[in-house]
Amino acid sequence: MSLEIDLEQRDRILIVRLKGELDHHTSDELKKQLESAIEEADIQHIILSLKNLQFMDSSGIGVILGRYKKISQKQGEMVVCSINPTIKRLFELSGLFKILKLKESEEDALHMLGVA
Amino acid sequence: MSLEIDLEQRDRILIVRLKGELDHHTSDELKKQLESAIEEADIQHIILSLKNLQFMDSSGIGVILGRYKKISQKQGEMVVCSINPTIKRLFELSGLFKILKLKESEEDALHMLGVA
């Protein structure tokens, strides 16, 4: 059980779908892929779609905060959706909901960012 | 992941459906349930239906041999069906196919025992 990363671009929004386990070991690859997408594809907003993410620890928080810093320099927003209870508590403990929005579904998240 | 045992009786045939893992730890319970079925329900034949059995080691062989002895005293037969490759090799190594028949499906096994 490792991490599968699926990236989809819609306008300047990057939808990041994660499946499997996000820990220190798998976070490096995620960081690399997100960095090059943000640089090369001129991404402004990020939607983290975590329906199939079965595990995440604080290494995931680190990657998310790092990418948030990048897109907030471009006045971008970060939205997270379909999050399980334990991972939600990690986000709460870390104060992540002060800087990113929580939505039920990818659709809600896209809607919030102005995509119909 | 432990062992789920599902028993169904048709005439004097006992269909034993196993799900999960059959090892030394779980074999005791299986032995107990089969013993009382053979004694109390007047079983003559046994069909072992192993489609959902994910793991088995030589403890399973022991339980099967023990029950075979019981029903062969009543001129009963034992048939195994829906077996995976690794478990099939265990049966082969142990010479089990000399005393019990292998069939593709429960239907084939029932058919062989004269049930339509």
Next chain:
Amino acid sequence: MTNKGSNYMELSFSARSENEAFARVAVASFISHLDLTVEEMEEIKTVVSEAVTNAIIHGYEQDPEQMVYVSTRIEGEQIEIVVEDKGVGIENLDEARQPLFTTKPELERSGMGFTIMENFMDSVEVTTGTGQGTRIRMIKKVSPNKIYS
């Protein structure tokens, strides 16, 4: 290390990041017959992951020739998990336990490891010192119908 009426396991492994998942799975499998809720199980996997990752990254600075030690004991109403390394140790523990404090921001560490352990477990005891390695002993109480017998 007496074992009376309890179930005990200990485990050690190379300080490689691919073993973080192994450590979580091993502990989860060891306690699987306790029938914990999905959330209790997730919490335990998370704290094991935090402590083991810290041993690898901070304790050993990712030297794969070093070994990380994990043990789990199920006894009465509690699960005790110990994660230990023989690495550099922590100089200032009070500071280290603060939320968001990290000595490795360049690795994008969030500084939330200790905070998560404290929130997900009933007690967290740390024994450490410069050059003395670090030992984290964590306890979680489980509901009485899950008592090990």
Next chain:
Amino acid sequence: MTNKGSNYMELSFSARSENEAFARVAVASFISHLDLTVEEMEEIKTVVSEAVTNAIIHGYEQDPEQMVYVSTRIEGEQIEIVVEDKGVGIENLDEARQPLFTTKPELERSGMGFTIMENFMDSVEVTTGTGQGTRIRMIKKVSPNKIYS
């Protein structure tokens, strides 16, 4: 116990039958990144189960206060698994390794444990003696594209 260029883990646990599944899962999880075939993985789980069950039933006669030891090393093209107990030991090893030979027919043992280990692994070495415990060292070669690096 040097660790150069290899990935190593060792594990010990109470001699309780519920830990047989734990031992299989731990070894399988440790080697999971090697991408073995389903059958290779099943074979390894089976031999771990055989050796651990023997340690519990024969070596320790099910005394839950005793400990069983399992280690796994991934190195070059091979996986080495060692299962050890400090129990009664085996008096006549040649006899014990015969297919269908068992000293515990009353427990419905099939006497196939050693035969299965020998068939599923590339080599099986046994070190034992009355009162000296039993150590089983098993090796399985894996295909070159699965070499650990």
